[in-house]
Amino acid sequence: MLQTKERATIGEKTCNVKGPNKQMSVSPLSCTSRCALCRERRVLCDSHIIPEFLYEPLYDSKHRVFRLSTAGKPKRSFEQKGVREYLLCRDCECQLSRYEGYARDVLYEASDVVSGTPQGFEFLVDYRQFKLFELSILWRVGVSRLPEFKDVNLGSHERRLRNMLRQESPGATEEYGCIKIWPLSYRNIMDQLIMSMGMGKIERVQCCRLVIGGMCWFFFLSRNAIDARQEGLFLQDTGALRIMLGDFGIPGYMQKLAKDLYVNNPHVFPLKH
Ligand SMILES: [Zn+2]
Numbered sequence: 041m042l043q044t045k046e047r048a049t050i051g052e053k054t055c056n057v058k059g060p061n062k063q064m065s066v067s068p069l070s071c072t073s074r075c076a077l078c079r080e081r082r083v084l085c086d087s088h089i090i091p092e093f094l095y096e097p098l099y100d101s102k103h104r105v106f107r108l109s110t111a112g113k114p115k116r117s118f119e120q121k122g123v124r125e126y127l128l129c130r131d132c133e134c135q136l137s138r139y140e141g142y143a144r145d146v147l148y149e150a151s152d153v154v155s156g157t158p159q160g161f162e163f164l165v166d167y168r169q170f171k172l173f174e175l176s177i178l179w180r181v182g183v184s185r186l187p188e189f190k191d192v193n194l195g196s197h198e199r200r201l202r203n204m205l206r207q208e209s210p211g212a213t214e215e216y217g218c219i220k221i222w223p224l225s226y227r228n229i230m231d232q233l234i235m236s237m238g239m240g241k242i243e244r245v246q247c248c249r250l251v252i253g254g255m256c257w258f259f260f261l262s263r264n265a266i267d268a269r270q271e272g273l274f275l276q277d278t279g280a281l282r283i284m285l286g287d288f289g290i291p292g293y294m295q296k297l298a299k300d301l302y303v304n305n306p307h308v309f310p311l312k313h
Pocket of ligand 1: 075076077078079080128129130131132133
């Protein structure tokens with residue numbers, strides 16, 4: 041079990057972020073290089089891959105997040121603002137920040153809950169803004185060179201996702217749909233975690249799996265849904281945002297993760313002899 045007081049971002053890889061009103065960080069040492077989104081040569085910002093507002097619940101009293109890795113002690117155990125890398129120019133940062141500002145309001149400011157059942161919740165959101173937010177996260181973890189996301193591989197979808205973001209086109213409901221699950225078990229861990237669960241197949245479709253905002257986000261790398269049932273779980277172009285409640289095998293994954301972290305981080309969890 042995780043017993044650190046600090047909240048953790050985890051990776052066999054490495055993680056991090058930023059928020060809607062964040063001051064964009066452009067280091068005086070930052071290089072001029074090619075922006076990953078617009079492909080122009082520009083001064084790059086120290087960009088968050090996972091938006092910073094999603095780190096807010098993880099910060100300790102010193103505004104730090106704690107890094108853990110199943111591969112052993114990371115080079116840096118603490119991050120002041122979540123993990124970042126030089127990725128985007130200022131204009132592209134501003135574009136993605138708009139989606140983040142909207143998503144933050146939806147997720148943290150209790151948007152309109154249309155209905156709630158034992159199976160889940162449904163919110164009403166602006167489809168275009170929230171879908172672009174989802175796409176921006178998927179694309180960013182795919183292009184990131186950070187160790188936290190090294191196992192995310194979007195293949196040919198990366199280029200298409202970049203084009204959709206460049207055109208600010210959210211696509212149809214079934215294009216790159218994302219199923220969000222709020223696990224009922226291990227809440228104390230889920231709420232303190234940002235990580236990639238790597239790639240995996242769900243119903244024969246390759247998926248990118250992330251834990252952020254206390255939820256599991258399963259991004260389907262497909263332009264079509266398998267069937268109406270699957271499509272019904274994605275964000276709808278009517279604005280219906282569905283969050284499923286349930287464990288769906290997640291407790292088994294979390295138990296293995298906790299065990300791997302315990303064994304590989306004796307600097308955090310001293311092994312008993
Ligand atoms: Zn750019």
